[in-house]
Amino acid sequence: MNSNNLLEQYKACMILSGVGDSLGYRSGIWQFNSNGKDIHRELYERFDQIEDIRIELPQWRVSDDTVLHLAIAQVLAEYGDRDPSPTLYSRVAKKLKEILNDLKNRHPSSSTVTAINHLSENNWTQTYSAVTNDCTAAVRSMSIGLRYSHPSEFEKLMHVSIEISRMTHTHVWGFMGGFTSALFTSYAIQQKPLQTWSRCLLEILPTVQNYIKTQQRPDLAQNMRSW
DSSP: HHHHHHHHHHHHHHHHHHEEEEEEEEGGTTTTOOHHHHHHHHIIIIIISSSGOOOOTTTTTTOHHHHHHHHHHHHHHTTTTTTOOOHHHHHHHHHHHHHGGGTSSOOOOOHHHHHHHHHHHTTTOOOOTTTTOSSSSHHHHHHHHHTTTTTTGGGHHHHHHHHTTTTTOOOOHHHHHHHHHHHHHHHHHHTTTTTGGHHHHHHHHHHHHHHHHHHEEEEHHHHHHOO
């Protein structure tokens, strides 16, 4: 793929992920409305068609998820081509703490805020929390898939997506969402046929499970029960 085209794709991914987030979030009005019919009714009554919506501030802010996503993307870009290491995770932990105030009025979950407050540059592991099974890690992991998009970089993608996701989401459903989001992003960059993504994921799950087991974290038993 032409490098210029690839750069445009990366830019589009980062911009449009924020646009989609601001649209679905709608300052919390739509994100926390579980009745889809209400959302569609308001969409047609207030905006007529989705194409008529102008995504502009201050009405259409991004949520905490995009703020976290941009923070991770920035650290990955600054870290460069080096192999993943504790230095990378230390920098991510530091960055997440630095932008914590930016999450205010963007409806971050209490579990995410608590987890970030517990992070430090020297310790980014968390105690197990059964409530960290939501999609936040998935929403903020696309940039990891962009960074490690080549098939030969799968192990790096797996390690980085899981370990960064675990900084706030220790439940297997939570951090595996981060891994899957990064993986599917890499598949898109590779132009892998969409209909093969789910099968490919199922085929590599044993590899991912083995990685989790080899880490021997204190929450291994809880995560294997939920696997």
